[in-house]
Amino acid sequence: GTFTVRLLQTSTFQNTSFVDTEGLGLLEDIELGSLDKHTWTIRLYQPWVRPALPRSDWDTIQDMIKIYLQKFNHRINDRAIQTDVPYPFVVQCIAGCEIFPNRTPRAFAYVGYNGQDFLSLNVGNATWLFSQDTNLSRYIQADLQNDSTFSELVEVLFNDTCVDDMEMLLHYGKAALERQ
Numbered sequence: 001g002t003f004t005v006r007l008l009q010t011s012t013f014q015n016t017s018f019v020d021t022e023g024l025g026l027l028e029d030i031e032l033g034s035l036d037k038h039t040w041t042i043r044l045y046q047p048w049v050r051p052a053l054p055r056s057d058w059d060t061i062q063d064m065i066k067i068y069l070q071k072f073n074h075r076i077n078d079r080a081i082q083t084d085v086p087y088p089f090v091v092q093c094i095a096g097c098e099i100f101p102n103r104t105p106r107a108f109a110y111v112g113y114n115g116q117d118f119l120s121l122n123v124g125n126a127t128w129l130f131s132q133d134t135n136l137s138r139y140i141q142a143d144l145q146n147d148s149t150f151s152e153l154v155e156v157l158f159n160d161t162c163v164d165d166m167e168m169l170l171h172y173g174k175a176a177l178e179r180q
Helices: 055-082 135-146 148-172 174-178
Strands: 003-015 018-027 030-035 042-044 089-099 105-113 116-122 127-130
Touching: 003 055, 003 148, 018 055, 018 148, 042 055, 055 135, 055 148, 089 148, 105 135, 105 148, 116 135, 127 135, 135 148, 148 174
Parallel strands: none
Antiparallel strands: 003 018, 003 089, 018 030, 030 042, 089 105, 105 116, 116 127
C-alpha cells in the first residue's frame, strides 16, 4: 500500500520573545515520537524507531531540528514585526513524504497561519505557493524563495532523507503497521 510519514509542528508566538513549539512524528497513525518543547530534543514512543537509523543520523536529525526551529522562530518573529502582525498568533507546519506501492515517493510541506491554509511547497520545482494573497504571505513566500540555503536543505530533506528514512522505518515498523 501507500505509506506516509508526517511531521507536525505547532508554534504559538505569544510575543516577540516567547514561542511555544510542539512537534509530533507519525508513520500512518502510529506516533513515532514528539519534540520536548523545553529542550527541543526528540522523545521516541516506539521501541523499533531508534534502531531504524544509525545513531549518527539521529544526532544529525536532532541538530537539524534545533537549527531549523531557531531560524524558524527568528524569521517568523522578524517578519511579524516588519508587517505589524498582532501577537499572539499560531503557525502550523506539516511536512513529510509518502511512498506509493510502485515505490515512487512524493514529498509535501504545508504551512498554516491561525488555523488557515497559508503556504505550500511545490517540491518538484522547490517553489512556495501562497494559499491566501496577503502582505504577510507574499512577504514570507518571497523570503523563503530567496533563501537558497533553506531551499537546498528542504530539497535534500524531502527528496533523499525522507524517502531513505521512510524505507528503514517501514522495515523496522512492519509488525506495528500490520497490526493497524
